[in-house]
Amino acid sequence: MTMGAKKTVVYPLWAEKYRELGKTIRKTGNGYALYRCTTKREEGKPPQYCQEYLGKITEEGFIPKRGSIPESCHLEYGLSHLIWKNFSNLLVHRLYGGSGALVKLGIIKFIFGSVDGELLRSSYLTIGDAAELELLANKINPQRIETAAKLVEQALRKKFSDPVEYDKIVGLLLLCVAENSSGEIRKDVLSPYSRDLIKKRGLMF
Numbered sequence: 001m002t003m004g005a006k007k008t009v010v011y012p013l014w015a016e017k018y019r020e021l022g023k024t025i026r027k028t029g030n031g032y033a034l035y036r037c038t039t040k041r042e043e044g045k046p047p048q049y050c051q052e053y054l055g056k057i058t059e060e061g062f063i064p065k066r067g068s069i070p071e072s073c074h075l076e077y078g079l080s081h082l083i084w085k086n087f088s089n090l091l092v093h094r095l096y097g098g099s100g101a102l103v104k105l106g107i108i109k110f111i112f113g114s115v116d117g118e119l120l121r122s123s124y125l126t127i128g129d130a131a132e133l134e135l136l137a138n139k140i141n142p143q144r145i146e147t148a149a150k151l152v153e154q155a156l157r158k159k160f161s162d163p164v165e166y167d168k169i170v171g172l173l174l175l176c177v178a179e180n181s182s183g184e185i186r187k188d189v190l191s192p193y194s195r196d197l198i199k200k201r202g203l204m205f
Helices: 078-094 100-112 127-139 142-159 163-174 192-200
Strands: 023-028 031-040 048-058 061-064 073-076 177-181 184-187
Touching: 023 048, 048 127, 061 078, 061 127, 073 078, 078 100, 078 142, 078 163, 100 127, 100 142, 142 163, 163 192
Parallel strands: none
Antiparallel strands: 023 031, 031 048, 048 061, 073 177, 177 184
């Protein structure tokens, strides 16, 4: 499927949520892949449609292609993963002109208090498209990102209405990181308490 073409194939919602303007999804032998679509134009020649492989999409989340994550680093993972997996579709619809990219910026703003490039490269959720998100963050009204961040917090607090429980789950999820070692990603395992709390609130991880 080329950029601008009408979408004719519908994939599972956990894969579709990664489809954005300028990006497309393709079925692979064992899952789905995300591609960036661009058009190259040269005078006197027909336009060329190009697709750049960005990474793999699984039910657990997006796995950036090898080489897009710096060697040997720790990435924020647990909190952003829970928010994205459970609330991303809701947040897209609640935001005016909402998109997956805007939701991601709101999540990072909520977690770190800022959306600068270094922080976008410090989360497993956004490491694969940090450059694009940084450009978007510098382009749009900061109030839109602030609004997205507030909606993220509201959605989370609605599920964890007890303030003590809310603080516990946020703190525990912030301890859950993804470690990259020589191009291999290892995600921390949640504690039984965290898993029970998430399940009790009807959420997935």
